Structures are given as C-alpha cells and as structure tokens.
Amino acid sequence: MENKNVKEMIPFVPENNSVQVCSRDHVHRIHDANDPVVLYKSLIAAKETVRISANSKLSALGKQMDFLIKEANKIVEQSKRDEQLHNIPCNFKKIAGNVYYLYKRGNGTEFFSMLSPDEWGRQLNNFEYVGGYRLDGDYGFTCVDGAEDEGREEERYRQIFKRIGY
Incomplete structure (x- = not known):
C-alpha cells in the first residue's frame, strides 16, 4: 500500500449530496x-x-x-x-464447662449457685434469678439463657440494617 494522505483515502462527498453525520x-x-x-x-x-x-x-x-x-x-x-x-461469691470451685446460675438476694447481694431456677422449688421465692452462665475454657462466661444476648442481637440487626440503608 502506498503512502497516501488520510484525506485521499476517505472519499470526499459534497455536503449537498449527503447527510453530514460528523x-x-x-x-x-x-x-x-x-x-x-x-x-x-x-x-x-x-x-x-x-x-x-x-x-x-x-x-x-x-x-x-x-x-x-x-x-x-x-x-x-x-x-x-x-x-x-468472677468476683461474685460462691461456695464452690468453678470448673470450666459447667453452668452456674446467678441470683440476687432481697438485700441486693448476688451469689452463684449450681442449682437452676427449676431445682430451687419454693425457695426460689427468696431470691431473684438474674441469669445462667457457662464458664468457658478461657475462664470467660457465656450467658446460656439468652438474657444478655437478646439485647445484643437486636443491636446487631440495627447495625446491619443501618449499613444497608434501611
């Protein structure tokens, strides 16, 4: 192909004979x-x-x-x-993996027990049940009856909805 000028390669059509596209x-x-x-x-x-x-x-x-x-x-x-x-009084050695139940006396003092609310029977009227906690292997506590988790779960959902714009 010979070296041609670009203008020579594109044929010229007069404006009156065509529609100008560009x-x-x-x-x-x-x-x-x-x-x-x-x-x-x-x-x-x-x-x-x-x-x-x-x-x-x-x-x-x-x-x-x-x-x-x-x-x-x-x-x-x-x-x-x-x-x-861990600072709440109890009259036993806590063992990882076990569930302990937290109660509050009428005077406001709290204590741990190995007895669940169902096992106390009528004596439970003397105490207010606060929650059940499992002692984990790292000696942290996990709430087992959902008393603490309900509020956290609602907050988690609020944050998710806020993130996606609802």
Missing part, C-alpha cells in the same frame, strides 16, 4: 500523541484515577478500623463483665 475536520484530523493539550488531559485523568483509587482504599481501611475498634471495645466490655462475675 464533521469533516474531525474525521480528517490526526491526533498527535505529543500534543500538549492531549498530554495534559491524560495527565489530569491519570491523577484523578489515582486519587479516586486512593480514596476508596482509604475508605475501606477506615471501615475496617471502625470494625476493629468495635471488636476491641466488645472484648474490653466482656472482660470487665467476666471479672465482675
């Missing part, structure tokens, strides 16, 4: 890769893309940090609660 000047214009305007526009586009990418990555890291802070706060709250539960 400008002849734009069709026959050859873009120079070294054109300062083109280079400037590509530089601006690259900078914008880098900035958007960095912002989205930083946003994702921020969300992860928020999640980790919430998890750390949960751990601190659970450890405080576990420490408080």
